[in-house]
Amino acid sequence: MARTGRRPGPTSTRESIVAAAAECFATQGFDGTSMRGVAAAAGVDSALVRRFFGTKEQLFTEVATALIVPERALAAVAAGAPDAAGERLVRYFLSLLGDVSQPGPFFGLIRSAVDSEHAAALLRRLLADRVLGELATSFRSENAELGAALAASQLVGLAVARYAVRLDALTAAGTEDLIPWVAPVVQSYLTGTRIS
Amino acid sequence: MARTGRRPGPTSTRESIVAAAAECFATQGFDGTSMRGVAAAAGVDSALVRRFFGTKEQLFTEVATALIVPERALAAVAAGAPDAAGERLVRYFLSLLGDVSQPGPFFGLIRSAVDSEHAAALLRRLLADRVLGELATSFRSENAELGAALAASQLVGLAVARYAVRLDALTAAGTEDLIPWVAPVVQSYLTGTRIS
DNA sequence: TTAATAAGTCTCCAAACGAGGACTTAGGAG
DNA sequence: CTCCTAAGTCCTCGTTTGGAGACTTATTAA
Incomplete structure (x- = not known):
């Protein structure tokens, strides 16, 4: 059972979410990709994805401009x-x-x-x-x-x-x-x- | 309120479902197309689409081979x-x-x-x-x-x-x-x- | 005439989805 | 030492989805 609350030390969670999202979009397309799936692929709670990026479209925008x-x-x-x-x-x-x-x-x-x-x-x-x-x-x-x-x-x-x-x-x-x-x-x- | 039961006279429902499905696939892709949406576009109950074609993949197969x-x-x-x-x-x-x-x-x-x-x-x-x-x-x-x-x-x-x-x-x-x-x-x- | 079947609708279900609220914990600035 | 904010998790809501069962009505062949 994962602990709640902030993790100790510096974090690279945001980058790993972007990477996981890029892979999801690549293998499943935009429609086929779910926020939950991205979160799971990044080993993160799905609400965190939303906290960082807002909507799915905004997440895609982030991934695309980074790519x-x-x-x-x-x-x-x-x-x-x-x-x-x-x-x-x-x-x-x-x-x-x-x-x-x-x-x-x-x-x-x-x-x-x-x-x-x-x-x-x-x-x-x-x-x-x-x-x-x-x-x-x-x-x-x-x-x-x-x-x-x-x-x-x-x-x-x-x-x-x-x-x-x-x-x-x-x-x-x-x-x-x-x-x-x-x-x-x-x-x-x-x-x-x-x-x- | 539409009546239940079979409609009188000859029917072209199957063809109109295929046509509606083709249009849905064209405008929304495979994932974006829902069986319910196809049924609505054909003016038909969604369960009827299933009765005729089974799964969504089978419906797509039908549309593709017809096209x-x-x-x-x-x-x-x-x-x-x-x-x-x-x-x-x-x-x-x-x-x-x-x-x-x-x-x-x-x-x-x-x-x-x-x-x-x-x-x-x-x-x-x-x-x-x-x-x-x-x-x-x-x-x-x-x-x-x-x-x-x-x-x-x-x-x-x-x-x-x-x-x-x-x-x-x-x-x-x-x-x-x-x-x-x-x-x-x-x-x-x-x-x-x-x-x- | 009657039995079988095709055509059609209604209702329900379990799963997954996007979205968001409420809460907890760590880091950093004063 | 003390707040404030960023990072993180949990749970829930409303909706939509594909699928399926039960029921009703017309057609048709025996």
């Missing part, structure tokens, strides 16, 4: 030869998603965006304003915004097809198998190059 | 010039998804596949065995299976980014704006053509 670091993505694209930006972006994205058999926290954002309007709006705002916009201005092609959005759509689709639907051909393929196919596509979207 | 007609997709790809198969496939897929402001029932399948492991497994089976497999054998390129899966991933990603996340650039773009970008990509995936 999305636009500077990383933009740096990954900017650093290096421009004609390999697509490949670097794909590699960065795949590394974010993690192993096929065990999708990382970042996949939870996509998953949650599909079942919660709030998550979708948050992701739309974060992605569109902070990432895709910058991406579009760094490649000054015509219709750069559309190109950046399409690049994102290919990456999101890869995530959904590989980690959620789990199409055999995609789960069997490793990063190095996917790169030669997907990288040129993303590259062409970014630069606005029409292909054959 | 996925592999022959249509394959016909759309097969009929016409081979080098325009990608374009025809993209057009067919976009027509399935319906209007941006009001996603059709087909989008519910993708949405649900992200929510529910059962929905994902069903979609994986239907897509992989019935559609992608056939698609791969009709284009006998090397790694045709992977190519077909990647084509599917681009289409699914377009659906998620446009209808769920609702990226501005994609909701603003019409079918004719998307075709010149996406069709060549899908075409290259299908034929296995490496691009520049």
Whole structure:
């Protein structure tokens, strides 16, 4: 029987709740994740989650903003030869998603965006304003915004097809198998190059 | 107060339940859809939904198999010039998804596949065995299976980014704006053509 | 005509959920 | 030493969920 009252010593409870929440969102989506489940995963009383973060939507907001670091993505694209930006972006994205058999926290954002309007709006705002916009201005092609959005759509689709639907051909393929196919596509979207 | 007991005359209740369920799955996903909600949308008692279809998973199976007609997709790809198969496939897929402001029932399948492991497994089976497999054998390129899966991933990603996340650039773009970008990509995936 | 079955409604149940109130204990500032 | 606040737990409320049983009425085949 756990004691009541505050624990002795310094605490990292807040961080462990965020980590547990990220994992829940990744494996069960927004709807499927319960405040109680997050609390249980963090080894904490559910009322404490509420005390720290308020509603479930606020908890998701916290997790999402902690997970999305636009500077990383933009740096990954900017650093290096421009004609390999697509490949670097794909590699960065795949590394974010993690192993096929065990999708990382970042996949939870996509998953949650599909079942919660709030998550979708948050992701739309974060992605569109902070990432895709910058991406579009760094490649000054015509219709750069559309190109950046399409690049994102290919990456999101890869995530959904590989980690959620789990199409055999995609789960069997490793990063190095996917790169030669997907990288040129993303590259062409970014630069606005029409292909054959 | 509705009368109890069987209604006189012929009945189309089963069909209207399937239609209502398809709409619920499309707008709220698998988890977000409740048996009671389906019943209410069909103007029917919730116990009747259970009597007809059993569990929610069985109801989804019914809806999905009624919605996925592999022959249509394959016909759309097969009929016409081979080098325009990608374009025809993209057009067919976009027509399935319906209007941006009001996603059709087909989008519910993708949405649900992200929510529910059962929905994902069903979609994986239907897509992989019935559609992608056939698609791969009709284009006998090397790694045709992977190519077909990647084509599917681009289409699914377009659906998620446009209808769920609702990226501005994609909701603003019409079918004719998307075709010149996406069709060549899908075409290259299908034929296995490496691009520049 | 009658028995079986399909179609339909009402009511209940146990579980899980989000939310919140009341309480207890530790750390830190005065 | 003494408050005040942060950290933590317990219990409850109202709602919704998927599921299931019991009952009623129309259709249909023997």
